[in-house]
Amino acid sequence: MNRTARLYALVEELRAASPRPLTVGALAARFEVSPRTVQRDLQALLESGVPVRATAGRGGGWAVDPAMTLPPIRFTAEEASALAVALAAADAATPYAGAARSAALKIAASMTGRASAAAQELAQRIVSLPSPADCAVRTAVEQALTAGTVLRLTYVDAAGRRSDRAVEPAGLLTADGRWYLIAWCRTRGAGRGFRLDRITAATPTAEPAGSHDLSALLRGSVAADAVRPTALAPLAPPP
Known part of the structure; x- marks a missing residue:
């Protein structure tokens, strides 16, 4: 063995x-x-x-x-290949990328036979260009969102204007290959979206954040029609 x-x-x-x-x-x-x-x-x-x-x-x-811990899970070769592709997309700029990598190792260790061979063969054929990412910022966002606490951040908008904010995270939005933190901005007194690669500094706090409905914060914005990814739908309770 x-x-x-x-x-x-x-x-x-x-x-x-x-x-x-x-x-x-x-x-x-x-x-x-x-x-x-x-x-x-x-x-x-x-x-x-x-x-x-x-x-x-x-x-x-x-x-x-x-x-x-999870009991043994038997993946088909197709399911194993799908997981390999999905985890390959979780680059350093993706929220919870570290957890995705550790999950990939555990999944790989649990697979045997044809499923394992299929995943390994496909993994050898996937490459990606690294994208710049501030790990400290991403980790702070993850911690605040998971713990439900206020996040203090410094943000640079599309016009290059810098601002310091205190926000209450509500969720994450992915669009066109980019990730956005959707939050209630205490500084502006309204819902706002913050592109993760434009957050130059972030610090989680121990202060509990208020509860905000993600759909309500997106209402009236260009992301109003955003829907839950099909792969995640079974994990979440119905709206």
């Missing part, structure tokens, strides 16, 4: 035993490797964001929170 397959199998072994922890010795015997190898594997899982945890003392060991 190669390491990628073993890492995946380790998670499933811990999931099956949850909430009972398993010792390193028991895991080493199960996968016929040394305890040191298991320790390295568990540390790798921990660093990659998998919710494994260790408990010390009598009856201790390693465990995983089953509520924080």
Whole structure:
């Protein structure tokens, strides 16, 4: 068993035993490797964001929170290829690109057989031109939108005018290959769209933002007819 397959199998072994922890010795015997190898594997899982945890003392060991992981998913070759294309489009300028990359690694580790071969073959045939992106800005936007907090930003509009704003994020809009943060602008007292590549600085705060309906903020704008992407529709509750 190669390491990628073993890492995946380790998670499933811990999931099956949850909430009972398993010792390193028991895991080493199960996968016929040394305890040191298991320790390295568990540390790798921990660093990659998998919710494994260790408990010390009598009856201790390693465990995983089953509520924080997905059960095995079987992709068809076509589905695997579609995921490869979609994740290839998540370049550095795309919101949540970092999470998309880590998800891609986990998906790749879970796939076997024809689906895995199809995804790998297609991935070798996709290239993209890198686009300039301010990772600090993108990360700040992600944090504020996910946590529902006020975001302070510096924005340069199409005419080159610079302004400092305090905004309450409502959502993200993608159009013509660009991303926009749609938010209630406290400075202007109205809904506004901010092109991500024109935000020169952004800082999330701990202040809770108000709740704003994305469709209401877009009403009357050129993006009034924006619709939820078909691929995301099953994930969201009906309007």
